[in-house]
Amino acid sequence: MEDSYRKKNRPTVLPLLGVVEEAPEIKSFFVNHQEIASATAPGQFLMLWVIGVDEIPMSVSGVGKDGTLRLTVEKVGDATSKLHELEEGDLVGVRGPYGNGFDISGNKFLIVCGGCGTAPLSFATERLVEQGKKATVVLAAETSEKLLFRSQLEKMDVDLFMSTEDGSTGVEGLATDVLEKEINDWDFDSCLVCGPERMMAATAELVEEKGISIQLSLNRYMKCGIGICGQCSMDPSGLRVCRDGPVFNYEEIKDSEFGDYKRNSEGKKVEI
Amino acid sequence: MEDSYRKKNRPTVLPLLGVVEEAPEIKSFFVNHQEIASATAPGQFLMLWVIGVDEIPMSVSGVGKDGTLRLTVEKVGDATSKLHELEEGDLVGVRGPYGNGFDISGNKFLIVCGGCGTAPLSFATERLVEQGKKATVVLAAETSEKLLFRSQLEKMDVDLFMSTEDGSTGVEGLATDVLEKEINDWDFDSCLVCGPERMMAATAELVEEKGISIQLSLNRYMKCGIGICGQCSMDPSGLRVCRDGPVFNYEEIKDSEFGDYKRNSEGKKVEI
Amino acid sequence: MQKENLHVHLGDLHLRNPTLLAAGIMGLTGASLKRVWDSGAGGVITKSVSKEAREGYSGPRVVETPCGLINSMGLPNPGIESMLEEIKIAKDSGGLVIGSIFGNEVKEFAELAGKIDKVGADAIELNLSCPHAENLSTIGQNPKLTKKVIEACKDSEIPIWVKLPGNTHIPNLIEVAKSAEKAGADAIVLTNTLPAMSIDVTSERPILGNITGGLSGPAIKPIGLRLVYEVYEKVDIPIIGAGGVESGKDMIEYILAGASAVEIGTGIMKRDLDVFKKVCEEASTFLDERKVKDLVGSAHKN
Amino acid sequence: MQKENLHVHLGDLHLRNPTLLAAGIMGLTGASLKRVWDSGAGGVITKSVSKEAREGYSGPRVVETPCGLINSMGLPNPGIESMLEEIKIAKDSGGLVIGSIFGNEVKEFAELAGKIDKVGADAIELNLSCPHAENLSTIGQNPKLTKKVIEACKDSEIPIWVKLPGNTHIPNLIEVAKSAEKAGADAIVLTNTLPAMSIDVTSERPILGNITGGLSGPAIKPIGLRLVYEVYEKVDIPIIGAGGVESGKDMIEYILAGASAVEIGTGIMKRDLDVFKKVCEEASTFLDERKVKDLVGSAHKN
Numbered sequence A, B: 001m002e003d004s005y006r007k008k009n010r011p012t013v014l015p016l017l018g019v020v021e022e023a024p025e026i027k028s029f030f031v032n033h034q035e036i037a038s039a040t041a042p043g044q045f046l047m048l049w050v051i052g053v054d055e056i057p058m059s060v061s062g063v064g065k066d067g068t069l070r071l072t073v074e075k076v077g078d079a080t081s082k083l084h085e086l087e088e089g090d091l092v093g094v095r096g097p098y099g100n101g102f103d104i105s106g107n108k109f110l111i112v113c114g115g116c117g118t119a120p121l122s123f124a125t126e127r128l129v130e131q132g133k134k135a136t137v138v139l140a141a142e143t144s145e146k147l148l149f150r151s152q153l154e155k156m157d158v159d160l161f162m163s164t165e166d167g168s169t170g171v172e173g174l175a176t177d178v179l180e181k182e183i184n185d186w187d188f189d190s191c192l193v194c195g196p197e198r199m200m201a202a203t204a205e206l207v208e209e210k211g212i213s214i215q216l217s218l219n220r221y222m223k224c225g226i227g228i229c230g231q232c233s234m235d236p237s238g239l240r241v242c243r244d245g246p247v248f249n250y251e252e253i254k255d256s257e258f259g260d261y262k263r264n265s266e267g268k269k270v271e272i
Numbered sequence C, D: 001m002q003k004e005n006l007h008v009h010l011g012d013l014h015l016r017n018p019t020l021l022a023a024g025i026m027g028l029t030g031a032s033l034k035r036v037w038d039s040g041a042g043g044v045i046t047k048s049v050s051k052e053a054r055e056g057y058s059g060p061r062v063v064e065t066p067c068g069l070i071n072s073m074g075l076p077n078p079g080i081e082s083m084l085e086e087i088k089i090a091k092d093s094g095g096l097v098i099g100s101i102f103g104n105e106v107k108e109f110a111e112l113a114g115k116i117d118k119v120g121a122d123a124i125e126l127n128l129s130c131p132h133a134e135n136l137s138t139i140g141q142n143p144k145l146t147k148k149v150i151e152a153c154k155d156s157e158i159p160i161w162v163k164l165p166g167n168t169h170i171p172n173l174i175e176v177a178k179s180a181e182k183a184g185a186d187a188i189v190l191t192n193t194l195p196a197m198s199i200d201v202t203s204e205r206p207i208l209g210n211i212t213g214g215l216s217g218p219a220i221k222p223i224g225l226r227l228v229y230e231v232y233e234k235v236d237i238p239i240i241g242a243g244g245v246e247s248g249k250d251m252i253e254y255i256l257a258g259a260s261a262v263e264i265g266t267g268i269m270k271r272d273l274d275v276f277k278k279v280c281e282e283a284s285t286f287l288d289e290r291k292v293k294d295l296v297g298s299a300h301k302n
């Protein structure tokens, strides 16, 4: 149907093509939108309308040439819980893509994934590998079963290291423990990090010593996704995570609220 | 200056580049608007904003490659009188081009011009001649001095016949008198006519006998120029002169109000 | 061509599809109304007509704005007697014709309504939202006056539709709409154009001859939709949506908000007379087996 | 960078240029306000702040429409005490900062105004056009209540601006504006967003979490311009225009209509933070030697 006003900032409502359980409390949701899929680079996100509940930011964890978009979602509250109830054929809305995405112009990447942060990074890794670039991936989670996209990463041509807090797989401990113990050859030109903010902060501090450029994908409360409501702005720069980010170079955010506090839905500061 | 909404249906206000007296009560006005000039075909018209008075339809009587537009205007009332007072540098507004224009895909043209109807037709003739086509032009007016664009037409590679009601130049009488007396070789495939409606009606009747396709450019009271107000619609077809015309094939309007009545600003019928 | 799933009713009036030619657009002559009917509209509304002929304002009378159009036609019309002739022509062609009227006094409305009724039109639209009727310029914001006008017209045998202004003062709008319903109106039309203007920065002048005019087109669709949505919750008579309908989707948005039909005006600027057929085809295809009439107001359920 | 011909005054308040960051846009934190100031705005207005913190509505909170944007943020803010800290940060950076406030009672407005005054802001904007203040949801359509609120805030040393709704019921708007002037308001801001909605035809639902929201952007510029034009004829205090300013030309249109300055909000969606610098540069170039302040209201002369 002719639609004279297909607008980037208006949700397109689509049926779910499928839902896949990836790990406890984590599912992937598939929809088809050719225009958005072709426009999305790794690290960019969509605003996902969970109809009747809320609209929330969600990284794209993969795209298909046929226009398939994959979103990988951890159940943490209202909207994500409702989403986890949905099945193939149920409707959701998407608008985007938004944000800057990762700069993958380097050649040798160190990729550090924590929990659901693996979503955008596995997409980035896929792209890198397609382009014949080298990647060392650190996959961290609490327990073995929460190592997101493990089997997919194992199939890719990358060096994969894993850590679990309970030691059920790989190094016992955190991502930083892997880095300290396992990575001897620091011959990377770029490091991409996404995961819980404390983990990102610790990783960035450690990697910085090695003199590698670091990109981090931040998570802040978002309302508009298009840079106008001010909800996601960082102190003291005023950079907006939705429009100037979500990916920042470590230098941009080193001396900022990063690792320290963020803001809730009211704009009040809450500790990280 | 950036103008995110340059709209076709919004006047662009421009200084007059010059004003030239063409005949008693008839002046040409020049403005420069590259976009409109390149888009205008002979027979199309602009809506001309005579600032402070009215906005009126006006045929384009010529365009330059540099973006110059010529409008040739007879002083007949409020807006045209005000216009005749304007000088180089004064502002007017233009929007357009509107309407269909003449179909000049034929090869041998008979062109019949009455009074100010010469404006669009001299432009059409210029184009035809540029394209190496043949044209026989009949130029009619009341008196010698009112023969519009006479010197320009004389310079063009066309067969030119003239008539004046007082016989001061050419055949004494009307355009139809010229046709009956002078045109023996009716080897035309197309006839273009513009002028007073009675003259157009008489010409069309006469030329039709010769089996030539005839295009007439009509004049009706216009308010919007874009086909929505209904002011210029013809009986009984409902064709709008501003959007479906102003040029019609004779068959389209033969059995219509054409030559009979038109409508005033209120929509009331007035005799031709 | 006129798909089954597009049939709708406005009270007792059956429409072959929910698209109506909006008042003031092309509806100056019978021939023009007939042409729009033939091009596929479900019904055609005349230009608003008054007792005496009016020239309207001087130009510019229209100016395009971002996704919209402002007009200051000034309600030109040939007066009721001439318009009755035009309505006859449109009716003779088989069209469903609605006469739009406006008056300077309550009894003028009654007189005009009586004449439209007698000439065989299918409904009367009271234009209570024209800023041009000297004595009654804000009828549509005045519940009492609205009631009076409607009551004065209720002698007519045919349905009375009431066209209200796009009043953002919502408590007032609801009051007027309820008052119209109580007075016996058969449908409410929302919205007329919204007061607006445009200024040329070179000449430093308002562009329209009448300085201000009414904004229509896609720009106002979100406003029209919301008015329909709000009024639907408060009245039980059918609502006709207007403002920015250009596509089947636009129409369905209005239907979901609570409209039983829509008027299309400025859409002709973009899609010409095909707009009626295209809107219908697009909507019909989108709806598949579902019927338009079953969707009226559905957005309120969700 | 800040061209001489762009300097304007709003009463005693000097602005380096006539572009202000509109309330509710980016103004949640001091850092964000500072960033907008640094990017070239003539002044920055905070998000409208209330006594207690508010979460606002659930999403979707924005939806794009033809040449416009509807938002239903629901006035989220961290409450006055936290906002005072943010204002200090913005002031410390040298910016001209205006605190926008709204309350549920007249005395809440007074309390908030007093605090904004003390923290060193340059002006106070009373948001009398928010559909969210439970008890006072239509203050801006009520001349008496408007007067009361302003009078309650007049103890402040800094100017009081009054932001009114885009009320198409013009006699009412003029009454409110005059009443605001009489009560001692230092400037009138027109217009806030216009009530609107959008419906998704696939899910058959209103898109916004709060169902309806406010329309902003180029779509409403012709409406905002007309409101400024009408009010300019009736009051003598400065007017600040808002609605759809994206380019230098847009700003000059508002200036010619009678505005002494403009607020820019949705323009950031299209041109990002450069919008302030670009609007200024475009206007300055267009004006050449002429001064913005000399053009205020010029369209009324022609």
Ligand SMILES: Cc1cc2nc3c(=O)[nH]c(=O)nc-3n(C[C@H](O)[C@H](O)[C@H](O)COP(=O)(O)OP(=O)(O)OC[C@H]3O[C@@H](n4cnc5c(N)ncnc54)[C@H](O)[C@@H]3O)c2cc1C
Pocket: A045, A054, A055, A056, A057, A058, A059, A060, A071, A072, A073, A074, A075, A076, A077, A078, A079, A080, A081, A116, A119, A120, A218, A219, A220, A221, A222, A223, A246
């Ligand atoms: C750029 C970006 C990309 C993201 N990508 C992913 C992803 O790929 N997979 C994934 O599982 N999660 C992702 N998130 C986080 C995801 O947006 C939140 O988990 C989700 O919004 C929670 O919604 P809820 O209603 O279930 O939670 P709620 O019940 O509303 O709250 C739970 C917590 O979720 C967070 N949250 C709630 N609403 C928002 C919001 N509008 N914006 C940001 N955080 C919010 C808050 O911290 C809150 O404390 C991403 C966030 C951002 C900013």
Ligand SMILES: Cc1cc2nc3c(=O)[nH]c(=O)nc-3n(C[C@H](O)[C@H](O)[C@H](O)COP(=O)(O)OP(=O)(O)OC[C@H]3O[C@@H](n4cnc5c(N)ncnc54)[C@H](O)[C@@H]3O)c2cc1C
Pocket: B045, B054, B055, B056, B057, B058, B059, B060, B071, B072, B073, B074, B075, B076, B077, B078, B079, B080, B081, B116, B119, B120, B218, B219, B220, B221, B222, B223, B246
């Ligand atoms: C497609 C088209 C092309 C035209 N091209 C030319 C041209 O090249 N040169 C030229 O001199 N004239 C042309 N005209 C005629 C021109 O538009 C009128 O002469 C002009 O509008 C008169 O305006 P006024 O205010 O001076 O007259 P008024 O004082 O308003 O009235 C005098 C007469 O002019 C006619 N008129 C007035 N307003 C309009 C209007 N809006 N639309 C149509 N007719 C009107 C009426 O018949 C009226 O009786 C054209 C008209 C049309 C429809």
Ligand SMILES: Cc1cc2nc3c(=O)[nH]c(=O)nc-3n(C[C@H](O)[C@H](O)[C@H](O)COP(=O)(O)O)c2cc1C
Pocket: B228, B229, C022, C023, C024, C025, C047, C048, C069, C071, C073, C075, C100, C127, C163, C191, C192, C193, C215, C216, C217, C218, C242, C243, C244, C245, C263, C264, C265, C266, C267
């Ligand atoms: C040129 C023009 C003339 C109009 N004249 C009238 C009129 O005479 N009577 C009336 O009730 N509405 C009139 N309107 C309003 C339309 O009927 C309609 O309500 C409005 O334009 C919104 O619909 P749209 O966006 O589809 O145009 C006019 C609108 C336009 C654009």
Ligand SMILES: Cc1cc2nc3c(=O)[nH]c(=O)nc-3n(C[C@H](O)[C@H](O)[C@H](O)COP(=O)(O)O)c2cc1C
Pocket: A228, A229, D022, D023, D024, D025, D047, D048, D069, D071, D073, D075, D100, D127, D163, D191, D192, D193, D215, D216, D217, D218, D242, D243, D244, D245, D263, D264, D265, D266, D267
């Ligand atoms: C996302 C958003 C939030 C807004 N929040 C407020 C607000 O808190 N207080 C207020 O007075 N106006 C608010 N407004 C209205 C704007 O300040 C402005 O008046 C309106 O958007 C018109 O200007 P624009 O077209 O430049 O955006 C908001 C507008 C938007 C788009």
Ligand code: FES
Pocket: A221, A222, A223, A224, A225, A226, A227, A228, A229, A230, A231, A232, A233, A240, A241, A242, A243
């Ligand atoms: S979410 Fe609104 S500015 Fe980032």
Ligand code: FES
Pocket: B221, B222, B223, B224, B225, B226, B227, B228, B229, B230, B231, B232, B233, B240, B241, B242, B243
């Ligand atoms: S002038 Fe309006 S339809 Fe032709």
